[in-house]
Amino acid sequence: MSTETKTPLLPRLFPINSVGYYIFLGAIAVFILGPLGGVTAAYMNFSLGFFVGGQVLAGILGSVVTYFYGPEGKHGANYMQTAAASVASMAAMGVLIQAMVWLGLPEPATWKLILYFLCVGMFGIGVGMLYTPILVDKLQLTYPSGLAVANILRALTDVRLLKRSVTQLFTGIGVGAALPLLFEKGASLPGVATIAASGLSTSTIGAAMIVGARITIPATIYAYALHLMTPWFVSQGWLGPKDPYRKFAFLIALGMIMGAALVDISLILKQAVAQLRQASGPAPVAPGEEWKQTNTKRLFAFVSVAGVAVIAVSHFLLQVPLGWVLFAVAFSFLMMLVNGISMGITDSNPISTAFVLSVVSMAALGLADPIAGLLAGSIVFVVCSTGGDMQQDRSTGWRLGTNRTIQFRFQLVGVLLGAVLAVFMAKLFMEAYPVLKIDIHSKPDAKVAQWQSAMTYKFVGALRGITSPKSFQIPAILVGVGIGVVFEAARKVIKSDARYKAWAAGDGFAFDFILDSFLLPSPYASSFAGFVELTTCVWWGAGGVLSSVWNTIAKRVAAKAQKPEAGEELPEDMSTTSLVGGGLIAGDSIAALVLGIIGLVHSGALGKIFLGQAGAPVPPVDAAAAASSAAASASATPPVP
Numbered sequence: 001m002s003t004e005t006k007t008p009l010l011p012r013l014f015p016i017n018s019v020g021y022y023i024f025l026g027a028i029a030v031f032i033l034g035p036l037g038g039v040t041a042a043y044m045n046f047s048l049g050f051f052v053g054g055q056v057l058a059g060i061l062g063s064v065v066t067y068f069y070g071p072e073g074k075h076g077a078n079y080m081q082t083a084a085a086s087v088a089s090m091a092a093m094g095v096l097i098q099a100m101v102w103l104g105l106p107e108p109a110t111w112k113l114i115l116y117f118l119c120v121g122m123f124g125i126g127v128g129m130l131y132t133p134i135l136v137d138k139l140q141l142t143y144p145s146g147l148a149v150a151n152i153l154r155a156l157t158d159v160r161l162l163k164r165s166v167t168q169l170f171t172g173i174g175v176g177a178a179l180p181l182l183f184e185k186g187a188s189l190p191g192v193a194t195i196a197a198s199g200l201s202t203s204t205i206g207a208a209m210i211v212g213a214r215i216t217i218p219a220t221i222y223a224y225a226l227h228l229m230t231p232w233f234v235s236q237g238w239l240g241p242k243d244p245y246r247k248f249a250f251l252i253a254l255g256m257i258m259g260a261a262l263v264d265i266s267l268i269l270k271q272a273v274a275q276l277r278q279a280s281g282p283a284p285v286a287p288g289e290e291w292k293q294t295n296t297k298r299l300f301a302f303v304s305v306a307g308v309a310v311i312a313v314s315h316f317l318l319q320v321p322l323g324w325v326l327f328a329v330a331f332s333f334l335m336m337l338v339n340g341i342s343m344g345i346t347d348s349n350p351i352s353t354a355f356v357l358s359v360v361s362m363a364a365l366g367l368a369d370p371i372a373g374l375l376a377g378s379i380v381f382v383v384c385s386t387g388g389d390m391q392q393d394r395s396t397g398w399r400l401g402t403n404r405t406i407q408f409r410f411q412l413v414g415v416l417l418g419a420v421l422a423v424f425m426a427k428l429f430m431e432a433y434p435v436l437k438i439d440i441h442s443k444p445d446a447k448v449a450q451w452q453s454a455m456t457y458k459f460v461g462a463l464r465g466i467t468s469p470k471s472f473q474i475p476a477i478l479v480g481v482g483i484g485v486v487f488e489a490a491r492k493v494i495k496s497d498a499r500y501k502a503w504a505a506g507d508g509f510a511f512d513f514i515l516d517s518f519l520l521p522s523p524y525a526s527s528f529a530g531f532v533e534l535t536t537c538v539w540w541g542a543g544g545v546l547s548s549v550w551n552t553i554a555k556r557v558a559a560k561a562q563k564p565e566a567g568e569e570l571p572e573d574m575s576t577t578s579l580v581g582g583g584l585i586a587g588d589s590i591a592a593l594v595l596g597i598i599g600l601v602h603s604g605a606l607g608k609i610f611l612g613q614a615g616a617p618v619p620p621v622d623a624a625a626a627a628s629s630a631a632a633s634a635s636a637t638p639p640v641p
Contacts, residue, residue: 008068016069021076026410028065029080030417033058034087036593038418041092042425043596045455046436058084059149059396060173063156074153078402081149082393083414089389090121090418094426096378099459101430102439105371110423112317116375117382118419119309123329124383125411126303127336128390132404134337136394139264141344144210146395148582153400155579172580176202176587177594184595199535202591206584207347208543209577212551214513215345216544218521223529223537238472246530250353251473253530255480257338260488260523262481265337267492295405310379320375324362328379331358335380336387344395345524349388350531352458355381359462360473370463377459386415432600484523491520547577 014021037058062080066073100107108116135141182189183196208216226245233239238248307329314325335354343349358380359373367373390411397407430436440457494500494515504512516522529537554576 010065010068016072016076022079022406025062025065025076025080026083026413029058029062029083029410030087030413033061033080033084034414034417035091035421036061037084037088038091038421038425039596039600040593041088042094042429043592043599045092045095046098046429046433058088059152060156063153066157069157071154071158073157074400075402077153077157078149078393078396078400079407079410081153081396082407083410085389085393086121086125086386086411086414087418087421089385090117090382090415091421091425093117093378093382093385093422094429095456095459096374096381097423097426098430098436098456099374099463100371101437102456102460103370103374103463104439105374108318112313113423114419116313116318117422118416119306119313120379120382121386121415121419122412123303123306123310123332123379124336124386125390125408125415126299126306127333127383128340128387129299129394129408130303131337131340131387131391132394134265135340135344135391136398139341139344141341141395142211142347143344143392143395144207144347144581145585146392147210147399147578148206148585149392149396150399151579151582153396168576168579168583170583172206172583173587173590174583176206176584177590178587180588180591181594184591198539199533200539201536201588202584203588204536204539205543205546206581206588208540209547209581209584211345211347211544211547213541213544213548214516215522215525216541217517218526219528220537220541221518221521221529222526223532223534226529227534236472238476244533246532248472248476249530250350250356251476251530252480252483253527254338254350254353254357255477255482256484256487256523256527256530257342257480258334258477259481259484259486261338261341261484263485263488263492264341314375314379318375320372321369324367324372324376325379327362327365328358328376331361332380332383332387335384339384339388340391341524342527343388343391345522348528348531349384351381351384351388352455353531354384356458356462357477364474373463374459377462428600480527484527487520487523491522494520543581547581550577551575 014024058081059077062077062084063073065080066076069076097107097113107113136143179200179202182192183200186192226249230239230245233245233248234241234243239245240247310329311322311325314320314328315322335358339349339351339354355377358377359367362373362376367376393407393411394404396402397404439460495504500508528540532540
């Protein structure tokens with residue numbers, strides 16, 4: 001039998017690295033995987049106010065397509081998930097259009113919105129790419145979902161790895177999908193509603209299992225401390241009687257990340273200056289790492305052109321004052337760095353926090369126009385979302401050795417389709433569920449079932465409070481910056497000492513664990529407590545502890561048996577806990593996809609949109625109530641992420 005007859009059909013039709021190969025992968029990504037992820041992301045953002053990135057789900061489906069290419073197929077699958085995740089992430093941006101409806105603002109023409117999302121999305125991936133050498137190559141942050149995608153692609157495109165990891169991976173996927181579906185459809189069963197109300201999230205536990213206890217324990221401790229301090233926050237007027245602590249604590253948490261980032265960036269700049277003084281030219285790419293090479297001049301040119309396009313579209317088409325557009329563009333660079341570090345450590349990209357902080361900062365500088373605040377703040381919001389995807393994808397590519405230039409091009413294609421999908425996905429869901437057009441910020445008693453629209457709620461609250469920014473907001477951020485600088489600087493001094501490192505690797509392991517978890521935790525880790533509820537932090541901590549205990553016991557058992565543990569046949573970062581954790585994240589995405597499609601089909605919205613039928617009547621905007629709410633919110637604390 002000839003060799004050609006043994007070659008699977010796809011590799012014969014589309015040889016790897018051929019033009020047809022890339023066109024085939026791109027078509028699958030943007031027309032199949034991307035829209036599936038878009039439904040998932042939009043459903044979660046409208047129903048909950050946050051969304052699970054489409055990387056993991058697209059990685060699983062993409063690896064099915066490239067399975068017949070063997071181990072090298074992992075790069076093709078990575079290209080597909082890169083494009084599909086960009087489509088999904090952009091689709092979730094439709095909540096910005098929902099915010100316009102809630103505020104009773106005139107919605108710009110569809111083509112203007114698409115062009116706006118396109119320009120900002122391209123600017124975002126460019127800014128995200130600029131930070132890749134720092135966050136991915138230099139700091140080598142974990143990026144839990146990026147690690148999960150890398151593990152999935154390696155496992156599902158390599159027969160040897162598939163045999164070793166399939167049980168752990170698909171166990172996680174099964175549990176990760178079953179629990180959310182049970183919570184949604186089986187709420188009437190005994191005990192199910194109670195467990196669901198506890199804040200249990202399979203993606204939260206999955207990410208925690210990947211990062212481990214040293215990252216998750218500090219967040220749990222800080223969350224409990226903030227919970228105990230809530231009555232004091234209320235007495236100071238920083239919170240209302242029934243407000244959760246995170247409505248104020250997110251300001252401190254954001255400052256902590258900024259402070260820690262300030263220390264890290266200062267050290268990196270110091271090292272860069274020293275290298276420039278010694279170097280006679282650009283450092284050569286190490287042999288075997290040609291995939292990492294990036295044309296810096298072209299990247300800077302791309303970012304510059306995209307930035308100018310954002311300014312032009314925002315100012316000339318959408319009539320946003322030039323000063324606020326320039327502020328938002330500049331602020332995007334800062335928030336992309338902060339959010340990128342947060343995402344790399346905890347898998348949490350606080351994009352709504354970036355929006356709220358940008359609006360608060362502009363209000364402090366004199367902004368008084370809600371629509372200008374919405375559109376200018378949206379620049380920061382979209383940049384942090386797409387740029388975060390860029391970092392996540394680069395962390396996956398860094399582990400796989402995927403060509404960065406090609407991966408960037410796939411993300412560019414994803415943003416192009418995603419800009420269109422962002423507008424039409426918002427219209428689709430609001431057509432399917434007219435309740436999404438009800439402004440629950442000014443009508444808190446409105447019955448919206450599962451449609452909490454928490455992210456839109458934060459936006460509207462922040463925008464209605466811009467006429468009277470609170471005096472405690474900036475000081476709270478500065479307090480967080482101080483904490484972050486002190487803690488991170490102390491950690492750098494201790495952990496850079498050669499004698500301490502040698503001791504911590506041996507007899508001092510237990511003390512080093514206590515130092516990281518309790519005494520001097522990373523501000524990146526502990527700040528997570530300021531963005532989520534106490535119950536979420538408890539599950540976050542439980543997942544990390546479970547992972548660390550499991551890994552410790554597994555190593556001791558393997559050492560006593562004097563034989564390598566089973567997981568050692570896999571790459572070093574493909575442990576049982578990381579595979580199960582990645583599966584839990586993937587399962588959560590799959591469950592959201594299923595629920596989103598079921599809802600759209602049952603509502604008949606697909607036919608209404610695509611066949612041009614009239615939609616259900618839309619609840620009228622109560623102008624008087626909106627005006628009253630705007631006045632009342634002048635004395636209320638802006639909602640938080």
